[in-house]
Amino acid sequence: VDATTMEHLATLIYTSGTTGRPKGVRLPHRVWVFEAYTAEATAKSAGEDLLTIDDKQFLWLPLAHVMGKLFMVLPLHYGFETAVDGRIDKIVDNLAVVKPTFMASAPRVFEKAYNGVEAAMVAKGGITEKLYRWAVKNGGAVFEADHGVGHAGAFTRWQAKLGDRIVLSKVRERFGGRARFFISGSAALNPEISRWFGAVGMPVLEGYGLTESSAGTTLTQPSQYRTGYVGRPLNGIEAKVDSDGELLLRGPSIMDGYHNNPEATAEVFTEDGFFRTGDIAEIDDQGRIRITDRKKELFKTSNGKYVAPALIESTFRGLCPVASQMVVIGNNRKYVGALITLDDAAITAWAEKAGITGSYKEIVSSPQVHGLVGGYVDELNATLNRWEQIKTYRILPRDLTVERQEITPSLKLRRKVIAEHFNYDIEKLFEE
Incomplete structure (x- = not known):
């Protein structure tokens, strides 16, 4: 243990191979230590304590997946409790049992949860469905206005508060009743579903990262929320968009290279050390990043x-x-x-x-x-x-x-x- 340094190999993860042959990503101890400390430092620099020792996480992500790995590292740093169950079909049921304060997930789980609530309300119909639509409409208007989109007057805010008490609080109970937020990564989250979760009082903070960048590269902070964006780079990570629209990254969270594959490693780094993500992106005037698609999937x-x-x-x-x-x-x-x-x-x-x-x-x-x-x-x-x-x-x-x-x-x-x-x-x- 004493002989182990930050630059020694900690994790070897083979990419899931959505395109081409999987490659072994070499992640030294440095990247995990950096991820833990920058997550806390980034939140504090935005004037927030996003996670604390009092949080409780529900973790369903595959533990050999880079995002699952990151959310095993974070509780080691913060000290919060984590409940683990990898059965995808049991996620929503488990939320009601575990009652977590947050969960990280791929968008598909949020889509299924949203569709489940929508289907249940349509099935009930009548006054129940009308009340639900009214509560979501007003809750959404207030959520959007509080994050720089549109305006919500005093009457709308009063309706939103009433709708939350009689309708949306019951929706939150399906998710355990204690969720302060969720974190979404791995792919783009549909903006309408993002707005719905915001309206219900459980905002989904989108993040971005790859196996090669240790999962945690950008994350939306609650105060910087904007639908469709994956937030700003975490402290210590540089991001820029190349001439063809590709997102480039540089910083301590980037891999050492691909295992026994120097040719592939050379292909993904620029001369000045930026990693080519393969994603097409835009960066707004506040430094927030929006991913528009995978370069190879266009x-x-x-x-x-x-x-x-x-x-x-x-x-x-x-x-x-x-x-x-x-x-x-x-x-x-x-x-x-x-x-x-x-x-x-x-x-x-x-x-x-x-x-x-x-x-x-x-x-x-x-x-x-x-x-x-x-x-x-x-x-x-x-x-x-x-x-x-x-x-x-x-x-x-x-x-x-x-x-x-x-x-x-x-x-x-x-x-x-x-x-x-x-x-x-x-x-x-x-x-x-």
Whole structure:
């Protein structure tokens, strides 16, 4: 132990391989020590104590994943309690039992939680649903106004306070009743879902990082919140945007390099030591970063137009309460198509109310479900440029799974595997 230095290797994590062959990321002890201290220092420099010894964390993230690793390191520094359970289908149930003050997660979990509440309110209908819509509307207006978007007068604030007491406080109970905030990373969170959590009184603070940057690179502080942004770089980390829009990073949290792969290491560092993230980004006048897409996932249609699939996919998941996944496809094609999967519990509940019986496969192939999903696709298309619009789609007979390696353990799409498994469906999208 005494012979171990900050520059000795602490962790070797192989990237999840959403594109290309996984590479071993070498993270020395330096990066974890830095992450723990900069998390505290960054919050204090913003005049806040984001985490304290009195917090309680719920941790579901894979412990061999860089984000899960970071949220095992932080309680060692702060001393707060952590409850661990990796069963994804039990997360929402566990929140009510553990009653955490915060949780870090990939966006998919927040999407499922939001869709679950929305489906429950639609099922109740009547005055209950109307009260819920009223409370969310006023709570959202106050939350947005308090973070620099729009205005909320005294009457709106009074309504928001009343709505919180009689409606939204009960929604928070589904999440344990003690959550001060959540942290979202790994992919972009749909802005509408972010606004909903803010309205309900459990803001989702978006952060950003990669395995190569030890997960914690930027984080939204409550006072600097802005929907759609992943916050400012943590203290000690430099960030800038290259001429082609790629985000570049430099600082103590960056890896030593890829294990036994000097060629790949050389490719991702600039001459002045900045790490090429592979993400396209914008930085606003307050230093807050917005990630628009993965550089490698951008594709060009045969008409020469660029499309950013991840943004379209997250927007759809926020619009459609029964959606599980959307995979946007159109590289070198005349138009853009999509594969869609539906959330088993959500679509089964909807089908029961609509009087549709049968297995999941039978339900999702029904004309009623195609009509439902088609309406949300139309709603999505209204927000997109003409060349980005989904011209055709197919609802798959099953959801994507980690076991089949179609999504990573942190719930990112593995596009190459999906393309192999659903090649027939993809070709059907582009038949004349």
